[in-house]
Amino acid sequence: MTFHERLLADTTDARATLVTLPIIQRALAGDIPRETYIDFLTQAYHHVRHTVPLLMACGARLPARLEWLRTAIGEYIEEEMGHQEWVLDDIAACDADRAAAAASEPSLATELMVAYAYDTIARGNPVGFFGMVLVLEGTSVALATRAATSIETSLGLPRTAFSYLLSHGDLDIEHAGFFEGLMNRLDDPDDQAAVVHAARRFYVLYGNVFRSLRTSDVDVRHEEAA
Template sequence: MSFFIRLLEATDTNRREMEGIPAVQDMLHGKMSRASYEDFLLDLYHVVWHFCPIMATAASRCPDQFIDVRYHLYHNIEDEKGHENLVLDDLGAFDIAPATVRASQPSAAVQAMIAYNYHSAERIHPCCVLGMLYVLEIVSSVYGGQVAGAVAGGLGMELPKGFSFLDSHASMDVEHMARLRTLLQTIEDPAVQELVINAIQMNFYLFTQFLSTNRA
């Protein structure tokens, strides 16, 4: 069995648990309130702001044995840099100023998610960052477009204003996911494979907690 197939089987329950929580079902079916969407974007800003620094942290620690991972991260950093500004623009559509967003304190779940990914990249293994990439790109590519359309419809708004981050990443991360799948197949060390699977499970768990925060 290939590592990617084993990874899918080991983490699919985590993805389905995330999809099944009431807050996510509300997002998917256009039942999310404006206040909850604004709270979601405020938290999302901090997740996106730290995405590139976490990848850079992991890339700087990749030994030559994982040079493909290092260069994959370089490529992703180039693709993703500045995307927190899309979230700022979306919040601007709800009259929330960039200074307010930057000064905001993320929820406990987001703080934990950010801290875990820095810690795992620095102290466990740099390939743990692939768990973060996998979960965020799965969420964006599979759910991003549907959530953008459903929430916009529920709020009586038209895409893309207020939804540019989710709407744009729905298609962008399909390509990213294809490249990540190819990369994951190059990881042959069983111990590192287990660390990546654990990182995916942890990120699904923490992202589920994030989505459950202030999403009633």
């Protein structure tokens, strides 16, 4: 069994818990209000804008023996540059306030997920950051295109409101093979353990981001009154 195969096997239960969340199943069925989709995009903006800084921080902390992985991170950075702007464009296409979304504060769940990513790199084994890559890219491959199609149909939003989901569904399929190759080159048991540990944590943390989304007009009114 390759390390990538073991990584997937060791995180099966955590991945299943995420993808079976009611909010995700509702999104796949197109059964979410416009406000929930905008809230999802807003939280996506708040973590996507950290992708390149996190990749740079990870690359800077890698030991010399993983120079090949640092080179691969350079390719990731080139691919991921500016994707937070795609998210803001989608928000504007939903007739929501692009500037307000960019100026907003992330939810507690989103802030904690991002903070854990930085902490993994700075305090733990920086290779563990690839656990976050597995969770976010793997979830996109499995769900993004399906969810975008269903939500577009049910809410009657323009295709321009789904550039982030649609592009990442397709882009992350390409990334999946690249990621698999990188993981299978990791031969140090400590590096492998760090990726598995972080992936399991990020499935929980990313699930909490979805759990925190506003799911009805009642949620929106409650937040505005708070």
